[in-house]
Structures are given as structure tokens and as C-alpha cells.
Amino acid sequence: MRARTHHRHQAADTATPDSGGARSQRPAGYLFAYFAGEHRPDGEQIRFALCDGPRMDRWQELTGVPPLAPADGGARDPFLIRAADGSGYHLLATDLRIHGSDGWERAIAHGSRNLLLWHSTDLRDWDGPHRVEVMPEQAGCVWAPEAVHDPHSGQYLVFWASTVYSEEDHERLGPAHHRMYCAITSDFRAFSDAWVWLDKGWPVIDSTVVEHQGWFYRFTKDERSPGTPDAPDAKFVFVERSRDLASPHYELVAQGVGRGVDGVPGLAHAEGPIVLPAPDGRGWLLLLDEFEGRGYVPFRAERLDSPRWLPAGDADGCLLPPGLRHGSVLPLSGGECAKLRSLIPAGA
Numbered sequence: 001m002r003a004r005t006h007h008r009h010q011a012a013d014t015a016t017p018d019s020g021g022a023r024s025q026r027p028a029g030y031l032f033a034y035f036a037g038e039h040r041p042d043g044e045q046i047r048f049a050l051c052d053g054p055r056m057d058r059w060q061e062l063t064g065v066p067p068l069a070p071a072d073g074g075a076r077d078p079f080l081i082r083a084a085d086g087s088g089y090h091l092l093a094t095d096l097r098i099h100g101s102d103g104w105e106r107a108i109a110h111g112s113r114n115l116l117l118w119h120s121t122d123l124r125d126w127d128g129p130h131r132v133e134v135m136p137e138q139a140g141c142v143w144a145p146e147a148v149h150d151p152h153s154g155q156y157l158v159f160w161a162s163t164v165y166s167e168e169d170h171e172r173l174g175p176a177h178h179r180m181y182c183a184i185t186s187d188f189r190a191f192s193d194a195w196v197w198l199d200k201g202w203p204v205i206d207s208t209v210v211e212h213q214g215w216f217y218r219f220t221k222d223e224r225s226p227g228t229p230d231a232p233d234a235k236f237v238f239v240e241r242s243r244d245l246a247s248p249h250y251e252l253v254a255q256g257v258g259r260g261v262d263g264v265p266g267l268a269h270a271e272g273p274i275v276l277p278a279p280d281g282r283g284w285l286l287l288l289d290e291f292e293g294r295g296y297v298p299f300r301a302e303r304l305d306s307p308r309w310l311p312a313g314d315a316d317g318c319l320l321p322p323g324l325r326h327g328s329v330l331p332l333s334g335g336e337c338a339k340l341r342s343l344i345p346a347g348a
Helices: 104-110 334-341
Strands: 029-035 047-051 059-061 075-082 089-095 114-120 127-133 143-149 156-162 179-185 195-198 204-212 215-222 237-242 251-257 271-277 284-290 295-301 325-332
Touching (some): 047 334, 089 127, 089 143, 195 204, 284 325
Parallel strands (some): 075 325
Antiparallel strands (some): 029 047, 114 127, 143 156, 179 195, 204 215, 215 237, 237 251, 284 295
């Protein structure tokens, strides 16, 4: 593994539970990391909201944690992961600011090739941001990074969406589509070289992965434009699975997730999937960001390999505040909730 090293050693925190996959008991609460959107000058900063209870229906902004972003840019699409060794937490984000910029086309072709990284031992104080270059000069961007711990290798697979252009295409005018790339790390400080993890021949972004009963389930956004021939599920999510996390070969489970099903209305479009066990302990919850719409909307299914995900209601124990854009949810222990509770002003 060719290392790209940086940062100082992080102190251990023996009070943290396991690394954020399947939990041995139902969570005591949840921490939501999100950004607000490019429509406001301060919208591309990482913010946090706490649900201090086992049902995902009572959220309060953690105003005691200042918004996170580099001084010379923006931070989007945050992803929280608990360190497998109990030493703390890592936060990954897209190194991008759209508000006041030259727009999306330039961001796709001439954007940052870096991950944004923060580290914390308590979810309150964050060391960062640190920029880590993970793609070569021919890449146009690095979007929506996430990570999952591989129990077989003991390392983490980090993955993101990038466009890559030919070496001769200096102006980035030729064809290129978003593909999912990945790399391996053991500590979020040194990373292997990146390789292609998912290439459909058409644009895909926003993968997330959850491990269950020996399967890795991958949820990804079909980024093709609506009306594209042979692309009825453009701008919605498809689901695949594999026994091998790092494999480029996953089998299709479902597609068009987020659309209306059997007469039940769905979303106009969906991205930024978040998958976690349902708060009531029955089945799974899928949160989808209806960008330029309602923000996050919950869906649920009994199984991760279900072909049908239906909108979840208040009775399902999930009520999300408006205005949350592409982010992640970290289930919390009782001790973690207690530590974060103090960051909410009295009477809020």
C-alpha cells in the first residue's frame, strides 16, 4: 500500500462501542451529520442534530458544536464512522463549495481531488479539516466519500464518486462520467492507491454500504438524466449486494428505489441514501434526500434484499426535521447521548 500520511496521533477513547455496523442492542439515540445546501452562504458547512431517544422523532441542533468547513471552501455530504478499535470517530466530507462559484459543470471537471477529514474522540471537538489527495491529476472531482469497516481484512474501504479525463484533455471537454472509486485505509491517515469499484458505463454517485449476515448491500444513485433512453430509473437509487466488499462485481437486488410503488406516491428524485436498522427493531430504514424538494424522506422494508421500499410514516418511529441535505446518521449509546446532551441549550 503506497501511503499518503498526515496528521498527528489520535488519543484513544475506551468508552466508545463498536464501529457502527450492526449493533448488539438498540441505540439510545442518533447523531445526524448534514449540510443545509448551496442556496445559502453558510449552507455548505457540516452541522449536527441529536435525537436523544430510541425513536428517530425528536431532533435538536447541536449548537454547541460549531459548523465544520475549511476556511477556504465548503464541506458537503458528511459521513460519520466510529473507529473499529474504539479510539474515536472519523468524519469524511466532499471538498466543495457551490454557492458563489462557477457552478456544477466546473465542479465536475475542475473540482477538488481531495477528501476532507476530521477526527474526534468525543463527537464534540473535531481535529481538522485535513485534505487528503486520493485521485490523480486526470480526475475532475471527489464526491460524497463514505467508508465501511471490513471485518474480514480488519481495514476500511473508503469510496467516492469521481470523473476521470484523458491525459490529453487538459480543458476537460471530452466525455467522462461519474464512477465509484475506492481505496483501503487502516487509520484514515494513509490510503492505498484508488481503483474503480463501480462502473456501469453511465454516471453513478452517492454509494452507501451496510453489512448484514455476511452480505454487503450497496445503495447507489443512478445519475443519468431523466428521459435518457433505457433509463426509467434515472435520479433514483438501485441496490446491489456481494459477499466481498471490495469486489467490482455485485448482484442487482432492486432498482428505482424512491419512486412510487403500487399506487403509493414516492419522491420526485432521490440521492444521499442512508441505511440503518428501523428504530422499532423490525426491518430496515432507508433515508433518501429529495434534493430541491423535501430533503430527507424515510422509507422502510423488512429485508435489505427487498425489491420494494415503501414510505415510512410517523408510526414507524421516524420523523425528520426539514432542511437536512445529504448526510449520515450514527446510532449512539446511552453514554454518547449523555455527553452530547449538554451541547443543547437549556429550554431548547
